[in-house]
Amino acid sequence: MGVENSAVLAWVNKTAQLTKPERVVWLNGSEEEYRQLLAEAVKGGQLIPLNSERHPGCYLHRSHPNDVARTEQCTYVCTSGKEEAGPNNNWIAPDEAYSTLNKLFDGAMRGRAMYVVPFLMGPKGSAFSRVGIQLTDSVYVAINIKIMTRMGAVALEQLGNSADFVKCLHSLGTLDPQHRYICHFPQDQTVYSVNSGYGGNALLSKKCFALRIASWLGNREGWLAEHMFILGIEDPKGKVSYVAGALPSACGKTNLAMLQPPAKYKGYRVWCIGDDIAWLRIGADGRLYAINPEAGFFGVAPGTSMKTNPNMMRTIAKNTLFTNVAMAPDKTVWWEGLDLPASTDGFVDWQGKVWQPGNGQKAAHPNSRFTTPITQCPVYSPHWEDPQGVPISAILFGCRRSTLVPLVQESFSWQHGVYLGATLASETTAAATGATGVIRRDPMAMLPFCGYNMADYFNHWLKMGQRLTRPPKIFRVNWFRLDEQGKFVWPGFSENIRVLKWMIDRCQNQGDAVKTPVGYLPTVDALEGKELSLSEKEWKILLSVDRPGWVDAAQKQSEFFGKFGERLPPQLVDEQRALLERLNEKPVPARS
Numbered sequence: 149m150g151v152e153n154s155a156v157l158a159w160v161n162k163t164a165q166l167t168k169p170e171r172v173v174w175l176n177g178s179e180e181e182y183r184q185l186l187a188e189a190v191k192g193g194q195l196i197p198l199n200s201e202r203h204p205g206c207y208l209h210r211s212h213p214n215d216v217a218r219t220e221q222c223t224y225v226c227t228s229g230k231e232e233a234g235p236n237n238n239w240i241a242p243d244e245a246y247s248t249l250n251k252l253f254d255g256a257m258r259g260r261a262m263y264v265v266p267f268l269m270g271p272k273g274s275a276f277s278r279v280g281i282q283l284t285d286s287v288y289v290a291i292n293i294k295i296m297t298r299m300g301a302v303a304l305e306q307l308g309n310s311a312d313f314v315k316c317l318h319s320l321g322t323l324d325p326q327h328r329y330i331c332h333f334p335q336d337q338t339v340y341s342v343n344s345g346y347g348g349n350a351l352l353s354k355k356c357f358a359l360r361i362a363s364w365l366g367n368r369e370g371w372l373a374e375h376m377f378i379l380g381i382e383d384p385k386g387k388v389s390y391v392a393g394a395l396p397s398a399c400g401k402t403n404l405a406m407l408q409p410p411a412k413y414k415g416y417r418v419w420c421i422g423d424d425i426a427w428l429r430i431g432a433d434g435r436l437y438a439i440n441p442e443a444g445f446f447g448v449a450p451g452t453s454m455k456t457n458p459n460m461m462r463t464i465a466k467n468t469l470f471t472n473v474a475m476a477p478d479k480t481v482w483w484e485g486l487d488l489p490a491s492t493d494g495f496v497d498w499q500g501k502v503w504q505p506g507n508g509q510k511a512a513h514p515n516s517r518f519t520t521p522i523t524q525c526p527v528y529s530p531h532w533e534d535p536q537g538v539p540i541s542a543i544l545f546g547c548r549r550s551t552l553v554p555l556v557q558e559s560f561s562w563q564h565g566v567y568l569g570a571t572l573a574s575e576t577t578a579a580a581t582g583a584t585g586v587i588r589r590d591p592m593a594m595l596p597f598c599g600y601n602m603a604d605y606f607n608h609w610l611k612m613g614q615r616l617t618r619p620p621k622i623f624r625v626n627w628f629r630l631d632e633q634g635k636f637v638w639p640g641f642s643e644n645i646r647v648l649k650w651m652i653d654r655c656q657n658q659g660d661a662v663k664t665p666v667g668y669l670p671t672v673d674a675l676e677g678k679e680l681s682l683s684e685k686e687w688k689i690l691l692s693v694d695r696p697g698w699v700d701a702a703q704k705q706s707e708f709f710g711k712f713g714e715r716l717p718p719q720l721v722d723e724q725r726a727l728l729e730r731l732n733e734k735p736v737p738a739r740s
């Protein structure tokens with residue numbers, strides 16, 4: 149590939165001098181090259197080919213057992229001042245970080261190939277798209293990036309002679325968790341990652357570039373990079389309305405993004421544009437437009453089944469990479485949530501160890517994944533290619549809360565919607581290391597991904613609202629309310645169409661709602677809820693307002709807001725005060 153861009157050449161040469169690989173391999177993104185990479189990975193033991201009839205073109209990878217999820221404690225935003233990174237990020241001064249990293253990268257690729265992986269985030273030719281180049285010594289990572297982005301010559305063509313690309317340097321190093329670093333230098337448009345080979349730690353196009361670096365760029369340039377799916381809902385008349393929605397990792401975002409409406413919802417269809425990341429800009433018509441910068445899904449396998457996500461099951465039927473799932477002797481894959489076959493003889497778990505149901509171990513790691521191309525999705529929307537993106541009618545913030553938060557609430561205004569997003573709290577999942585099931589604040593589901601001070605981020609959201617003359621409506625959802633027996637009350641999955649449809653109705657000034665202190669809530673009839681076999685008590689759990697619970701929750705926000713000191717936009721405190729007033733309570737000072 150005759151590369152002429154001097155900035156790219158200089159960076160690749162400089163890095164090769166530091167990391168000292170055995171060879172430098174420039175990737176052009178062709179199918180032939182992809183087949184060679186797969187063959188190389190099979191030969192090197194990084195990939196196991198799966199049953200070619202049941203899983204054509206599919207492979208299994210097992211990561212190191214100490215390297216199975218994003219490690220937020222090793223993730224840093226290295227802005228020149230600590231305040232810019234904010235209390236939401238770990239911070240190291242750039243000089244110190246570069247000095248530590250340069251030592252770790254010195255000779256790190258000895259005996260290995262260094263792959264030069266150019267990639268384009270966003271549609272080809274779109275003014276909204278951005279280029280990144282990842283240098284990596286992991287063939288598994290290179291193969292993932294091929295699936296997850298528009299990889300190869302297309303990216304260098306878009307770049308031309310420009311030096312405006314994100315530099316992503318990655319080495320498996322020794323996989324030593326004590327010296328694992330994922331460092332972002334937004335001011336240099338650079339990411340360094342060492343000693344991990346998994347997921348968001350290593351596929352630097354995803355969380356590192358498309359969220360942390362991009363959110364920082366968005367703040368400077370007047371757009372948003374969000375942890376959101378993008379979907380279109382087509383009604384029986386053929387009108388498609390678009391929704392962008394943020395949910396914390398492993399809370400059903402991917403399932404929602406390609407939901408298959410139940411048979412009763414004849415004429416309704418959901419079109420998927422993306423399941424994880426949206427870049428949002430204001431169009432000339434004053435509406436918000438979204439593109440998905442990615443080209444694949446990196447989804448959580450356990451829990452994915454024909455019941456929960458038939459479209460994803462069809463998507464991953466071929467050309468898919470599975471990581472840390474279980475395998476049967478006939479080289480088919482299995483994970484918790486799929487039906488158990490009649491015989492599990494010879495099953496091995498995600499570490500390749502003999503596994504039997506009931507042996508007290510999970511067969512698949514709870515954060516095991518599949519990497520698969522978006523274009524294989526049966527409900528893939530061709531608007532994924534649209535350089536302008538799609539106009540967003542509704543924004544949704546979702547959380548996993550067993551108590552308090554109702555099924556859905558519609559905000560009173562953009563500012564109230566920003567407050568709903570900013571005060572989002574959710575129970576933790578296996579997508580990141582650490583305890584699961586603990587409530588943590590996760591504003592806009594961006595806590596691990598916002599590349600700058602979240603107080604400035606809230607302000608940026610508020611300013612975007614001022615520039616939007618036709619803003620989307622903002623909603624908050626919670627599919628995860630539990631009853632007294634600890635059972636989920638809301639059936640979820642395909643039935644979530646009821647909530648999406650109500651949201652779209654509301655955007656069109658239809659759909660019944662009740663005004664409550666926490667926002668507009670739907671009536672049971674507006675959700676066509678009589679068709680569901682839910683008792684009155686269950687509807688009450690889903691759609692009522694626990695006033696003392698909300699007073700307590702609103703008061704507790706003061707501690708969270710206090711962390712941001714003077715940088716916190718006063719509008720959020722105004723919203724907190726207004727909520728307490730609606731609940732007939734005395735507001736609590738925000739900066740306690």
Ligand code: OXD
Pocket residue numbers: 218347348396397398424446579580
């Ligand atoms: C993901 C995540 O991988 O959010 O999408 O962890």
Ligand code: MN
Pocket residue numbers: 375397424
């Ligand atoms: Mn995600």
